Amino acid sequence: MSDGQIVVSGLTKHYKNVRAVDNLSFTVEPGRVTGFLGPNGAGKTTTLRMLLNLVKPTAGTATIGGQRYADLKDPLRTVGAVLEASSAHKGRTGINHLRVICGAAGFPRQRADEVMATVGLTPAAKRKFKGYSLGMRQRLGIAAALLGDPQVLVLDEPANGLDPEGIRWMRDLLKALAAQGRTVLVSSHLLSEMQLLADDLVIIAAGKLVRQGTVTQVMDSMAHSAQVRVRTPQVEELTSALTALKATVTPNGEGALMVAGIDAPGVGRAALKAGVELHELTLERPDLERVFLELTAGKAAIR
Amino acid sequence: MNLVRSEFLKIRTTNAWWLFGLGAFAMLALTFLVNALGAYYALSEPTPEGLNPDDAATFEATRDVVYQAANLYTSGQFFGLLFVLLLGIVVITSEFQHQTVTTTFLSTPHRTAVILAKLVAAALAGAGYWLVTTALNIPATIIFLSTQDVSNQLGEWPVLRSILLNLLAYVLWGVLGVGFGVLIRSQIGATVTAVALYLLGTAAGAIFFTLFANWLDADWISDLQYGLPSIASGLMVSGTNIPGQPVFWVGAVVLVGWSVLTGTIGTLITRTRDIS
Structure with a gap:
């Protein structure tokens, strides 16, 4: 049963006047990096906290390998979580922070030194946490998550505050962990980063599921929003030919026209029929950011 | 056991314990001087003339060597307990202050076990404070008493009893601190409230109940002040019965009651609270 699949089913959390998470269901598969996306305030953090037994759901369940977090026999050996970068005592050294966790979980002390080396923090191990940069804090958080060599990793906005090199390091680490067959669930609002990192996507907005699937599936589901970029010296003729076919044409301000509602061969055929000369004809797939913005548009982040 | 060790490691790897220890030590030195001075006069001066019988009885009781010895051996209790209380508070509130409670x-995930471990760790830390305090008090008191040509009194059961009950007080105040810290999660808020309650509340409670008792002419109201944990701790370690005060074990019962109450409420609250 401990395959490390995460199953969220009907998960709901009401705060006084807000449905932070609203009947949310999705699954996260092992061996893949799953991006958990949503605008700020969409309920990502609340969902992760319910998964980890830190917040009590109003309704629904969240299980890891078939078990609720609270029922796991050895939680840190099953799940490693990085929830916020600043979660260590300011006056405690990094290595002591890890030793405290080792103590509580019954891991040997050396484990702290090992993970410190894994995340490249050994030189700063004996420095106090308040002297750590944001990037070092993230690394310490990841070190703590790796202590129990867990099958499942849950990370909330891990790229926050990392410099480009740190982001690259994190991406490589998470991909490597997923390649070892582990489940990796990463929440983020950094879409470009997710496009490089994630295999699967779970997109939520206003506490509800918007899309779930592989990155390609999610992008394809938005294929209708693909546009065709076209350049022509005869703008007016082409515009009238295309609008006759119920396509919408908008100048992109750089001398080209953006055409929606018709595919690229359709534009070419219409141009040939109208005897219009074409200088460029390109299908523009929407990037993740556009898809994301379209999917979550109108679901106000501030509720 | 792992949990208690981990909690103890948390205490050891930050600064609060030795800063509070330093504070407790300074206050110990001061109170020992004051107590020694008091004992010097109480043991050497005769009872003044012209006191009313009640006061004279009280004065007579404090002139007892056993009472003074117990008082000296437990010097520094009032402020020592305050620092143990603060340490207990920090044990829990620092988790929220530094957001480490998530990691914890x-x-x-069994939060009751975490709180229990914290209660035990704070109690052990309290016992540690008691150990150091007592290790300093014993030789100092022996030296002082010998200058007064009085034997060390350690053979007297009431004196030993006071020293041991003082240990109980230190242990229970650690527990009280954790319970208090759960109720007020803000570190600053909890510490300031605790210090204010401890210093002002103790005095205000004592004055309030005494005045009220005089006004209504009912002595039992005056005894209510022993329901306050700080006054109860003082009562618990008194070597002899002072007329007009409840028996020492009443203090112990009151303090155990408070500790069980705050510990239980704290545990129940923490079990269901959302951590975000």
């Missing part, structure tokens, strides 16, 4: 509850 991830390692141990």
